[in-house]
Structures are given as structure tokens and as C-alpha cells.
Amino acid sequence: MSATSDGAALCYGNFAPMNSRVEQARQYVAAAALVSLVSLIAVALRTMFPVPDLALLYLLAVMVVAVRYPRGPAFAASAMSVVAYDYVLVPPYFTLAVADARYWLTFAMMFGFGLIVSELATRNRRSQAVAAKLADEARDAKLRVHSEEIRSSLLSAVSHDLRTPLATITGAATTLRDQPQLDIATRDELLAAVCDEAERLERLVGDLLDMTRVDAGGLHVRRELVPMDEMIGSAFGRLERKLAPRVVHVAAPPQLALVAVDPVLFEQVFINLIENAIKYTPVTATVTVTITSTAQLVVVEFADDGPGFAAGAEAHVFEKFFRGQHQGIGGVGLGLAICRGIVEAHGGTITARNRATGGALFTLQMPRAHLPEMAVQP
Amino acid sequence: MTDVGATVLMVEDEPQVRRFLRVALGTAGYIVHEAATLAAAQVAVRDGAPAVILLDLGLPDGDGIAWTRQFRTHAATPIIVISARGREEDKVNALDAGANDYLTKPFGVRELLARIRVVLRQSSGPSVDVEPDVLRFDRLEIDVAKHRIVVADAEVHLTPIEYKLLVLLARNAGRVLTHRQILKDVWGNAHGTESHHVRVHLAELRKKIESNPAQPRLIITEPGVGYRMKEPLKL
Incomplete structure (x- = not known):
């Protein structure tokens, strides 16, 4: 009523x-x-x-x-x-x-x-x-139909994407177990495949868990005052090896750009953006991150000089299960949807567009936080 | 390595994880004891006198954090807790309760062995009075006796807080320190809730000692937990 x-x-x-x-x-x-x-x-x-x-x-x-x-x-x-x-x-x-x-x-x-x-x-x-x-x-009724659609597309995407690395792991591991006469190079190759695919599986499971949490609205945002560049630096540090040999430039303003966010969740935004760059840019690419701040806002521009978005795709990249048109790229299409979910849960915005000079540009805006009076003195 | 032959007690209820740890640690030269519950761990600690304990936080018969707190009242054996991603609060609580370090599942063997080496070295390592006067980390040099910091051959000036922060992290190189532990040690207060003080001063410190503060290499952020100074180069 x-x-x-x-x-x-x-x-x-x-x-x-x-x-x-x-x-x-x-x-x-x-x-x-x-x-x-x-x-x-x-x-x-x-x-x-x-x-x-x-x-x-x-x-x-x-x-x-x-x-x-x-x-x-x-x-x-x-x-x-x-x-x-x-x-x-x-x-x-x-x-x-x-x-x-x-x-x-x-x-x-x-x-x-x-x-x-x-x-x-x-x-x-x-x-x-x-x-x-x-x-x-x-x-x-409409909601039920919609969530049924999401569930079935999730199931098909997930079962495919979970089984692919599992198939590789099973195949490589059983080969190693059953064929003791393999030469060293082949053994190393199979072992590398097991490690890589296990890592991919871990990422997929992580994405699915994050998405479920974002979707259910059950994000426990434990806000703390965190410098934006700390989270960006930490995310790049974790993915350094996978991102190499791409060149990374991070420009931070001299003054502290503080935001009130959950540092663990919010770092995930940058991890997902970096993983997106790893997936969709050639190894010769340069990733440029620029942090700027005004009295009210902290703005992060995350750009690469890769192929950019296909025409019209930039409007959809934050949708669940949306994937770029490139073949053979792993992932369920959740990374950027998680980014948006996390950013919006913190009262910020994230948008995507092509750069005039080529490549993708993500723009993230967050309300700027300020230090309370220093209660603790040396 | 001097710690070869040391006894590691792993407290873990998943048989598959125990199997992998048994092989990995055994191959690395450790003697491995196993416990699947906290109750069994209690017995194993008493009978086996392990040099280090790997403690999974998701055990069926109790709270590993409370167990750690209790254990710390009478023993100094280093504890490395093992927990899943997204349970940062657990990790922080375990560290504040007296655990020495943590590993996030899934982890690689290299990471595990590095953590064990650090806690073993620190538990049996040199006491403060024979600690070297100069700590070296890559291009950073800390002369503790003279209160002098040199980065790439140039002296830098730190505020008293930045200096305390750096020396604390350097003395615990390789080991994670929580925001609360740092607040207590550097500021000497027990609030422990105002982690932004640590973050703000650390950001300033990084500007002075890192070659690229936006991509730090000396002091690593452990998101939601604290900071870890990279282990120094062996001289």
C-alpha cells in the first residue's frame, strides 16, 4: 500500500x-x-x-x-x-x-x-x-526475473572460468605425477602453468567474493584517514612483477591527499585497475597515475597508452560480466564492476573514457578528508 | 642457514594444507610437528618445544587470537598466524595479541620460509647491546649511535618522530608492525586507534628516504594491518 x-x-x-x-x-x-x-x-x-x-x-x-x-x-x-x-x-x-x-x-x-x-x-x-x-x-516479479538472469549468467561465466584453470592444473599435475621421464624444461613449464593457473583461480574467487559483498550491500566500510598515494603505491608494489616491463609513472601532489576510506577495500580499486591494464595493454605500454587535490576533492587519473576502449564500450565497462572484445583474456568481467561498487560505497565516483592521444583513462573522484586536530603529540 | 634443524609446529586443521607444509618445510630442513586443534597444539608445545609456531586462525576448537594472548603470558616462542584475505581485523588482533607475523592464504613456500627465517633470527638473534651501530638498507644508512641518516650518500634530516618511526621499523626489519604497535612505541600512548598519525608521518618519512615515494621499496604498506621494512641486504 x-x-x-x-x-x-x-x-x-x-x-x-x-x-x-x-x-x-x-x-x-x-x-x-x-x-x-x-x-x-x-x-x-x-x-x-x-x-x-x-x-x-x-x-x-x-x-x-x-x-x-x-x-x-x-x-x-x-x-x-x-x-x-x-x-x-x-x-x-x-x-x-x-x-x-x-x-x-x-x-x-x-x-x-x-x-x-x-x-x-x-x-x-x-x-x-x-x-x-x-x-x-x-x-x-521483475526483480526476480532480473536476479534470475544475473544468477544464470553468473553461473555459466563462473563455471567456465573456474574450470579452465582447474583443467590446466589437473592436466599439468597429473602429467608431472605420471610421467617421471619428462625433461627439466618441460617439467618447469608444467609447474609454471600450475602456479599461474592457481593464481588466476585465486583472483577469480577473490573477485566473486568481492562482487557478492558489493552486490549484497554488505560492505563493511571501516573508514580511516588514508593518504591516497599510500594505497596506490601499495597496489603497484603488489603487482609490480606482473605489470613489468610496462613503465609506471605516479605523480602525487606535495600536500597530503587524505581520504576517509577502508584502506583494504579501497586498495582493491587500484589493484583491479592495474590488473585491467595488465590484461588489456601491451607490455610496451606506459601507465600514468596522476593524483590532484582541491579543498573538497581528491582526483586520481589512471591512464594507459594501450588500445583504449572500443567505440561505445566505455559506457559499459563498469557493468558486471562486461569484457573487452579482446580474445583470450582471462577474467569474468567483474574487476571494474567491483571498482565502481567500492568507490560508490565510499561516496565517490569513477568514470572511463578514451584519451585524446589514445589509451584508456579512468577518473576517480573522492571527497577529500582533512586531519583532525592533532590530539597526540610527541 | 643456522635455523636448519629447528622445529616448526604447524597448527592447521586442513589435512591437505598440512601435507603441503610438511613436504615444503621438511625439504627446507625443518623438523615438522603437527596439530589439528588448539588442544593438540597445547600438548605439542609442552612436549615438543618448537622454535616457531604456524597457527591457522580458523581452527574448529577455539579462537586462535585468544589462544595467542594466553600463550604469550608464559612463552616467547614466535607465532606466525595464517589467515585468509579479507580477515585483516583478525590479523591485526592476532599481532596485537602477541603473534609475530602473518601469512595470507594462499601463500607460496618462498614467502613462508622468509617469514620463518625472520622470526627465528629475531627470537634467537643478537640482543640490543650487541646490535650494530649502523643499519643498512639498500641506499639507506641509519647510524643509530650518531642519530645520522644517510640516503644515497647524502645526509637527510628527520623530525624526532620520523627518526623514531624509522629506527623502530628498521630494528624489526622483515617483520610487520601494526599501527597500534607503532603508535605505542613511537608516541608512547595507548590510544592505538588513531592510525592516521602513523600514516601521515610515514608519508613524510617516505618522501625523505624513498627514491620514488609513490612506489616505496624500503617500507612496505601492509594494507589494513601496518608496515613492514624490507629486510636489509646481507653484507
Whole structure:
């Protein structure tokens, strides 16, 4: 139900709450109060306006009650209006006697009007509630279909990408076990394959775990004040061997560019960007990272001079399971999706585009953090 | 290596991991004792007097961090904890509880042997009074007696905090120090929660001693845990 903030929707049909008795009493009291208020106004205005005009005031009261509350209070408001109208506006005043028979028609019309307005309002509320319920169900169904799609594409991608390194490991290891006469060079090659593929498997599992955490919204972000260049330096340090012989330039501003982030999670952003560069750039490439900062922002530009994105691809690189068109490149297509998930969980943004001079450029923006007063002194 | 023949106790519940460690450590010349639970570890420590303990933090019969804290009240045997990626909090807690270093699963044998060598050297190594006056790391030279720092033959000036920070890391070269351990030692306070002090001063220190502070080689960041000074070159 969408209109639960309004007292009206709460009291409709099957959706009425169980403890509605107090609420019902409140509605009757409100109806009575409104009719009384109208009566006071009517008495005050009695000498200035013709009586039939003042009758419209009661109709207004009945309408307000009918729109807000269910039938019961609306009926009551209609009945009370008729009685009050008779009592304060119909001569003889302040009696229930009716001097002129034509007032009976006014009474009937007032009562009938109240009933009709109340009925219309009730119907309107009911159809709104049904529509809201239907919309909820439709949205749920759509979400289910969507998550089913994601799950099945995840399963097929994962089973393929997990089995490929496993196949290599199994093949190489059984060969080593069963064929003792292999020459040293072949043995070394098989052993290197086992190590490389095990590492690839570890990366895949890590990506899947990260993505699941990002997706489930269950990222425990333990924010600390960390210099941006510390995380970048650490990420490059870890992947130095795999990135070689590509050239790396990191330019940091002389002043400290602090951000409030979870250092372990946030380093993963740079690890994934570097791994992306390892996958999609030739070994002759140069990776250039430039950190700049303003009073409010820390901006990291992560650029390479490789082939860049295919036309139109830059809009999709942060989507799950999206992979560049290059053949034979490992990965499930989660690395950059994880980057975006982590950056956004920290209140930052990350975008991708082609550089004018060729190559890919990722731009990361984070709110800049500042040191609190130094509480600890030497 | 002088530590060949030293006894390593591995506390690990996965038989496959034990198998690989048994082969790897045995081949490297260590005597290997095994325990699959903390209870068995308790017995093995008493009976086997290991020189170093490899402790997996995910054991079925208890909390390895609490065990470490308890163990530290009566023994100084170095402990290297083993834990998965993403459990940095566990690692920090284990280190603060008295573990000497950690390894992240999966790890390679080379890394494992390097860690064992460092903790063995530090537990049996020279005590402070015979420590050399000059510590050398690649292009960095720390003259502890004269309070002099030389980088690539040029003297650099450090603030008192930077100096303390550098000497602490250098004296524990090869070993990870948590933010809390560094705060306690350098600032002498027990807050231990304001790791940004360490980060900020370390960033300044790196600018003075690293040839490329953006890609440090002397002091390595251990994300979410602390810092580790690279082991010095053997002279």
C-alpha cells in the first residue's frame, strides 16, 4: 500500500489494522468536531448569508470527512450535519422542530450527498490500494526475473572460468605425477602453468567474493584517514612483477591527499585497475597515475597508452560480466564492476573514457578528508 | 642457514594444507610437528618445544587470537598466524595479541620460509647491546649511535618522530608492525586507534628516504594491518 501515511488508507476493507477501534472512535469524534465547528461558523454568519448558502458549509464538512475516513464516520457526519443544520439554521432556532416543510428536501439532499461522496471516496481508495498492490507485485516479479538472469549468467561465466584453470592444473599435475621421464624444461613449464593457473583461480574467487559483498550491500566500510598515494603505491608494489616491463609513472601532489576510506577495500580499486591494464595493454605500454587535490576533492587519473576502449564500450565497462572484445583474456568481467561498487560505497565516483592521444583513462573522484586536530603529540 | 634443524609446529586443521607444509618445510630442513586443534597444539608445545609456531586462525576448537594472548603470558616462542584475505581485523588482533607475523592464504613456500627465517633470527638473534651501530638498507644508512641518516650518500634530516618511526621499523626489519604497535612505541600512548598519525608521518618519512615515494621499496604498506621494512641486504 502506498498511502499508509494518510489515516484514510489505513482503514480500508481488508487492510484495516486490527487495533483500529481507537482509530475509529477518533474518526467519529473528528467528524463530530468538524460538524460542530461548521455550526459555530454558521451561527456567526447566519445574519449575513442566506440559510441555503450556509447549508453548503455542512456539505463541505461532510465531503472532508468522507474523503478522509470510511463510510461509518461519513454517514455520521451526514446525519449530524442534518441535525445541526436543523438545530442552528432552521427556524425555530435551537430546536429540532421544522417550521417550513421545504427544509425536509434540503435535509434529504444533504444526507444523500454525504452518502454519495463517501461511497465515491471509498471506491477510489480501494482501487488505489489495489493498484499499489499490483504495482508492488509486478516490481517484485521483475526483480526476480532480473536476479534470475544475473544468477544464470553468473553461473555459466563462473563455471567456465573456474574450470579452465582447474583443467590446466589437473592436466599439468597429473602429467608431472605420471610421467617421471619428462625433461627439466618441460617439467618447469608444467609447474609454471600450475602456479599461474592457481593464481588466476585465486583472483577469480577473490573477485566473486568481492562482487557478492558489493552486490549484497554488505560492505563493511571501516573508514580511516588514508593518504591516497599510500594505497596506490601499495597496489603497484603488489603487482609490480606482473605489470613489468610496462613503465609506471605516479605523480602525487606535495600536500597530503587524505581520504576517509577502508584502506583494504579501497586498495582493491587500484589493484583491479592495474590488473585491467595488465590484461588489456601491451607490455610496451606506459601507465600514468596522476593524483590532484582541491579543498573538497581528491582526483586520481589512471591512464594507459594501450588500445583504449572500443567505440561505445566505455559506457559499459563498469557493468558486471562486461569484457573487452579482446580474445583470450582471462577474467569474468567483474574487476571494474567491483571498482565502481567500492568507490560508490565510499561516496565517490569513477568514470572511463578514451584519451585524446589514445589509451584508456579512468577518473576517480573522492571527497577529500582533512586531519583532525592533532590530539597526540610527541 | 643456522635455523636448519629447528622445529616448526604447524597448527592447521586442513589435512591437505598440512601435507603441503610438511613436504615444503621438511625439504627446507625443518623438523615438522603437527596439530589439528588448539588442544593438540597445547600438548605439542609442552612436549615438543618448537622454535616457531604456524597457527591457522580458523581452527574448529577455539579462537586462535585468544589462544595467542594466553600463550604469550608464559612463552616467547614466535607465532606466525595464517589467515585468509579479507580477515585483516583478525590479523591485526592476532599481532596485537602477541603473534609475530602473518601469512595470507594462499601463500607460496618462498614467502613462508622468509617469514620463518625472520622470526627465528629475531627470537634467537643478537640482543640490543650487541646490535650494530649502523643499519643498512639498500641506499639507506641509519647510524643509530650518531642519530645520522644517510640516503644515497647524502645526509637527510628527520623530525624526532620520523627518526623514531624509522629506527623502530628498521630494528624489526622483515617483520610487520601494526599501527597500534607503532603508535605505542613511537608516541608512547595507548590510544592505538588513531592510525592516521602513523600514516601521515610515514608519508613524510617516505618522501625523505624513498627514491620514488609513490612506489616505496624500503617500507612496505601492509594494507589494513601496518608496515613492514624490507629486510636489509646481507653484507
